[in-house]
Amino acid sequence: MSKSEDTESRTHDSSHDTKLMHIVAHTPRGKGILDCIQCGRCTSSCPMARQTSRYNPRRLMEMITIGLKEEVLSNTPWYCLSCFTCVDKCPQGADVGEVIFAIRNIAAREGHIPPGIKAQGGNIIDTGKISNPTKSILKQRQEMGLPEIEPSDTEELLKILRKTGFDKIIGHK
Amino acid sequence: MKYAFFIGCLVPARELSYEFAARKILPTLDVELVDMHGANCCAPFGIQSLDYISWLALATRNLCIAEEMGLDILALCSDCYESLLMTNTILKENSDIKGQVNEVLSEIGKEFKGEIEIKHMIDVLYEDVGPEKIKNAVVTPLTDLKVATQPGCHLVRPKMLHFGSVGGYDELDELVRATGAEVIDYDGKEICCGGPIRDTFDKYSRSLINQKIKAMKKANVDCAVTICPFCFLQLDLGQREIQTRFKEELNLPIFHFPELLSIALGFKLTDPQIRDHRISINHILEKYNGYEVSS
Amino acid sequence: MKDSKSVLVVGGGIAGIQASLDAADRGFKVYLVEKTPSIGGRMAQLDKTFPTMDCSICILAPKMAECYRHSNITLLTYSEVQDAKGSIGNFEVAVLKKARHVKEDKCVGCGICTEKCPVKVPNEFEMGLADRKAIYMPFPQAVPRLTTIDEENCLFFQKGTCRVCEKLCEAGAIDFDEKPEEIVLNVDAIILATGFDVFNPKAITAYGYGKYKNVITAMELERLICASGPTDGYILRPSDGKEPESVVFIQCVGSRDQRYNPYCSSICCKYAIKDAVLIREHHPEIDTYVFYIDLRAFGKGFQEFANRSKEEYGINYIRSNPGEIREDPITQDLTIWYEDTLTRTIKPLTVGLVVLCTASIPRPDNKKLSELIGVELDDLGFFRASHDIDHPVDLTVPGVYGCGFCLGPRVGDIPHSVMQAGAAVARMSEELAGMEEA
Numbered sequence: 025m026s027k028s029e030d031t032e033s034r035t036h037d038s039s040h041d042t043k044l045m046h047i048v049a050h051t052p053r054g055k056g057i058l059d060c061i062q063c064g065r066c067t068s069s070c071p072m073a074r075q076t077s078r079y080n081p082r083r084l085m086e087m088i089t090i091g092l093k094e095e096v097l098s099n100t101p102w103y104c105l106s107c108f109t110c111v112d113k114c115p116q117g118a119d120v121g122e123v124i125f126a127i128r129n130i131a132a133r134e135g136h137i138p139p140g141i142k143a144q145g146g147n148i149i150d151t152g153k154i155s156n157p158t159k160s161i162l163k164q165r166q167e168m169g170l171p172e173i174e175p176s177d178t179e180e181l182l183k184i185l186r187k188t189g190f191d192k193i194i195g196h197k
Numbered sequence: 198m199k200y201a202f203f204i205g206c207l208v209p210a211r212e213l214s215y216e217f218a219a220r221k222i223l224p225t226l227d228v229e230l231v232d233m234h235g236a237n238c239c240a241p242f243g244i245q246s247l248d249y250i251s252w253l254a255l256a257t258r259n260l261c262i263a264e265e266m267g268l269d270i271l272a273l274c275s276d277c278y279e280s281l282l283m284t285n286t287i288l289k290e291n292s293d294i295k296g297q298v299n300e301v302l303s304e305i306g307k308e309f310k311g312e313i314e315i316k317h318m319i320d321v322l323y324e325d326v327g328p329e330k331i332k333n334a335v336v337t338p339l340t341d342l343k344v345a346t347q348p349g350c351h352l353v354r355p356k357m358l359h360f361g362s363v364g365g366y367d368e369l370d371e372l373v374r375a376t377g378a379e380v381i382d383y384d385g386k387e388i389c390c391g392g393p394i395r396d397t398f399d400k401y402s403r404s405l406i407n408q409k410i411k412a413m414k415k416a417n418v419d420c421a422v423t424i425c426p427f428c429f430l431q432l433d434l435g436q437r438e439i440q441t442r443f444k445e446e447l448n449l450p451i452f453h454f455p456e457l458l459s460i461a462l463g464f465k466l467t468d469p470q471i472r473d474h475r476i477s478i479n480h481i482l483e484k485y486n487g488y489e490v491s492s
Numbered sequence: 493m494k495d496s497k498s499v500l501v502v503g504g505g506i507a508g509i510q511a512s513l514d515a516a517d518r519g520f521k522v523y524l525v526e527k528t529p530s531i532g533g534r535m536a537q538l539d540k541t542f543p544t545m546d547c548s549i550c551i552l553a554p555k556m557a558e559c560y561r562h563s564n565i566t567l568l569t570y571s572e573v574q575d576a577k578g579s580i581g582n583f584e585v586a587v588l589k590k591a592r593h594v595k596e597d598k599c600v601g602c603g604i605c606t607e608k609c610p611v612k613v614p615n616e617f618e619m620g621l622a623d624r625k626a627i628y629m630p631f632p633q634a635v636p637r638l639t640t641i642d643e644e645n646c647l648f649f650q651k652g653t654c655r656v657c658e659k660l661c662e663a664g665a666i667d668f669d670e671k672p673e674e675i676v677l678n679v680d681a682i683i684l685a686t687g688f689d690v691f692n693p694k695a696i697t698a699y700g701y702g703k704y705k706n707v708i709t710a711m712e713l714e715r716l717i718c719a720s721g722p723t724d725g726y727i728l729r730p731s732d733g734k735e736p737e738s739v740v741f742i743q744c745v746g747s748r749d750q751r752y753n754p755y756c757s758s759i760c761c762k763y764a765i766k767d768a769v770l771i772r773e774h775h776p777e778i779d780t781y782v783f784y785i786d787l788r789a790f791g792k793g794f795q796e797f798a799n800r801s802k803e804e805y806g807i808n809y810i811r812s813n814p815g816e817i818r819e820d821p822i823t824q825d826l827t828i829w830y831e832d833t834l835t836r837t838i839k840p841l842t843v844g845l846v847v848l849c850t851a852s853i854p855r856p857d858n859k860k861l862s863e864l865i866g867v868e869l870d871d872l873g874f875f876r877a878s879h880d881i882d883h884p885v886d887l888t889v890p891g892v893y894g895c896g897f898c899l900g901p902r903v904g905d906i907p908h909s910v911m912q913a914g915a916a917v918a919r920m921s922e923e924l925a926g927m928e929e930a
């Protein structure tokens with residue numbers, strides 16, 4: 025256990041952002057934070073928490089409540105598999121698996137985005153898809169008699185994504 | 198039965214055998230697939246993580262295309278399925294959000310009306326076609342084939358969302374049984390394949406694959422069946438990565454469900470389909486006469 | 493007060509029994525209607541009771557017997573309310589006495605019929621852990637002390653054969669021709685005491701109740717640890733009849749869960765502590781664990797009891813709410829993955845027996861009674877008090893009162909049920925006396 029973790033629940037120093045919980049609660053998908061009773065059923069069932077002690081969804085909810093913004097917005101939420109096991113189990117409908125998206129949305133606006141996810145965002149703007157076929161795949165499709173892949177209407181998509189501010193979030197030029 | 202065929206990005210770019218088998222099998226079971234023109238990425242979980250309204254707007258654009266076609270959507274990929282299903286549900290239930298999304302879409306002259314439903318291929322096979330009809334169509338029963346099914350996450354969870362549609366493991370298992378194969382339970386069947394963190398935390402992604410394949414092997418199955426391109430990629434490609442990296446022989450053949458169904462319905466897998474598999478499936482094809490040497 | 497005042501009490505658990513005795517002692521003519529063949533309710537099924545750790549039936553049996561003997565109490569067991577009209581001071585209630593096919597005035601409870609009856613069905617009193625016969629006495633201390641033929645399972649009623657019991661009964665008590673009888677009662681007031689049902693944890697599939705034999709409910713455990721229960725008080729696993737090395741209690745199963753019952757059932761933490769202590773007393777070699785969210789050991793002496801259970805009895809408390817139980821198909825041991833939320837450790841625990849402390853839920857009967865009598869139910873399906881603070885035992889129709897768990901999980905234990913019974917009788921007397929003065 026790190027030093028900061030050791031003292032956090034007792035002290036009220038400047039690293040505690042007491043507004044965090046309210047910001048999360050008002051973010052789409054984030055209102056569950058208000059219902060959590062810290063029962064631990066999510067972590068008890070979470071497949072990711074069994075792989076690494078760095079990830080603990082109940083603890084994440086606790087950290088949001090306490091206002092440990094740094095930890096909450098850093099790489100912690102990106103461990104989640106979005107497998108929604110916790111959502112099925114949560115007795116209070118607090119649904120950590122959903123709240124994670126609220127946190128990630130906030131993190132993204134503050135510039136914390138893992139490179140792989142940022143690349144997905146860039147691909148969508150550029151091609152309308154997150155994964156595109158290689159030349160050899162295109163050849164194989166022909167060989168198998170599969171229909172051609174239509175290009176997406178990237179102009180239309182750019183209109184949408186400019187309107188929502190998506191391009192700015194991922195720093196796309 | 199006629200559906201707008203939402204093919205997504207991953208399947209046509211990386212899982213050609215899945216697409217090929219689905220395009221072959223579904224029409225023989227009287228499910229007509231109509232390709233969607235101009236569809237974009239479904240906006241899966243990575244995109245949802247970045248921005249809520251952007252996700253909904255991207256996904257809704259696809260829904261609008263299907264609405265214009267006047268058809269419900271059939272998706273092959275569980276990620277596409279859930280992204281579109283969630284979006285469709287949220288917009289139908291929440292007029293405020295619907296208004297916000299429609300305002301964005303007005304930029305391109307589209308509007309969500311809420312006229313269609315979203316189905317996964319498994320929904321359609323179970324509810325529209327039904328295990329009985331499949332059973333009757335089988336010409337090569339896969340007798341004695343012991344199968345582990347990988348339902349994945351997004352077909353079955355969150356339960357609330359899937360209420361009324363397939364929403365369960367039993368339905369997939371029943372469809373697999375309709376081919377004559379035997380479904381074997383294994384530890385951790387409900388657990389995620391690790392796909393979503395493939396790029397971000399590959400170590401844990403691998404350990405999830407490893408645990409799953411080991412549990413399947415412990416249950417003495419001959420092969421595993423997936424219904425999602427990510428699950429397939431993990432269990433097949435991921436398995437090979439583990440084999441080369443840790444010099445461990447696992448060699449558990451992985452099938453897309455429509456491939457297995459193809460064999461049972463008397464079609465043979467073609468050479469390029471077989472090449473899609475990094476873990477050899479040949480011994481199973483031989484046993485069930487499912488291998489076609491290409492000319 | 494005139495001594496001709498009368499009251500109908502519905503439900504013969506501890507709350508209804510106490511209300512009947514209190515009212516009868518005050519001179520009321522009491523009709524106690526109980527739908528099962530015997531009065532006693534849940535308390536009759538319990539082994540020891542907190543807070544005193546007295547033998548439950550030892551406290552209850554004398555009260556049951558007193559109900560039977562009391563000259564002011566008429567017991568109507570195996571009976572149900574069919575209709576009700578009128579108002580305070582003048583209710584007319586129709587009660588259906590079901591046919592038990594054993595004459596109350598002849599049967600001496602010798603049990604010969606039961607011994608020889610060929611039909612075996614799951615025993616409700618033993619929570620299905622043992623069998624009973626088609627003609628049976630629900631439990632040895634049953635009041636009234638006579639048998640009942642269960643038509644649904646009796647060979648004679650189903651197939652027209654057998655009649656073995658009739659042939660063997662020396663008292664000539666069997667009467668296959670007995671018909672249900674409707675009795676109309678005129679009463680001044682009504683007290684409802686229908687108690688609670690136990691939530692069926694099958695709904696939570698991940699716990700495997702009904703699928704894994706060694707996952708049981710707390711009510712089942714009460715029968716297992718009871719010396720007069722199906723295992724003579726030994727903790728034996730249903731799967732193989734062997735003693736488990738360790739037992740886990742899981743709290744809040746179906747309680748404090750928005751999808752099932754949002755409320756705290758108010759008794760399960762306390763009885764889990766009690767049962768864990770009883771297990772350690774009987775079998776000090778069995779390790780016991782209690783998985784809790786918040787250990788609600790409120791009330792006089794309970795926190796102290798909880799502390800002692802840790803210190804003196806070595807019970808392990810783990811603050812966690814596990815999400816799933818898995819069974820080893822060979823050993824039938826059960827593995828629980830959990831996060832200890834106090835130490836943040838995540839690990840599996842493998843044990844021999846799991847006890848689910850399931851929610852206490854409203855009886856479905858409440859709905860019918862509310863329609864017949866006109867009293868309201870709350871959102872959960874318990875009887876609504878006319879005012880939760882001012883008049884906590886008055887229901888929403890004047891002259892109708894409630895006591896015990898049918899009022900909801902206020903403090904749903906035995907002492908509080910007894911208190912509420914006294915309160916209901918006091919309120920009834922007060923209101924009826926007020927009417928006379930007016």
Ligand SMILES: Cc1cc2nc3c(=O)[nH]c(=O)nc-3n(C[C@H](O)[C@H](O)[C@H](O)COP(=O)(O)OP(=O)(O)OC[C@H]3O[C@@H](n4cnc5c(N)ncnc54)[C@H](O)[C@@H]3O)c2cc1C
Pocket residue numbers: 502503504505506507508525526527528531532533534535538540541542543571572573685686687688689710711714759763766852855857858861895896897898904905906907909
């Ligand atoms: C596992 C477990 C352990 C417990 N241990 C303890 C303990 O140690 N100490 C303690 O204080 N409390 C304990 N309790 C709580 C205790 O059981 C209750 O407080 C008590 O039983 C409540 O009594 P009651 O009369 O309200 O309800 P009940 O005991 O449920 O009695 C209700 C009666 O009404 C009858 N009835 C229902 N509907 C009708 C109808 N329509 N017509 C006629 N009759 C009807 C029923 O057949 C039943 O006989 C425990 C509970 C459980 C589940």
Ligand code: SF4
Pocket residue numbers: 059060061062063064065066067081082085113114115116117118119120
């Ligand atoms: S999110 Fe739900 S399951 Fe997790 S600790 Fe909170 S209440 Fe419990």
Ligand code: SF4
Pocket residue numbers: 066069070071072073081103104105106107108109110111120121
């Ligand atoms: S959705 Fe995320 S937090 Fe929830 S169980 Fe899956 S990995 Fe864990």
Ligand code: SF4
Pocket residue numbers: 594598599600601602603604605606638639660661662663664665666
């Ligand atoms: S019915 Fe007859 S045989 Fe049976 S217990 Fe009563 S007296 Fe005995």
Ligand code: SF4
Pocket residue numbers: 605608609610611626627641642645646647648649653654655656657658
């Ligand atoms: S007649 Fe019915 S109750 Fe009597 S012995 Fe036969 S089966 Fe049992």
Ligand code: SF4
Pocket residue numbers: 743744745747748755756757758759760761762786787788849
């Ligand atoms: S009494 Fe305890 S176990 Fe029962 S619901 Fe309340 S907190 Fe949960």
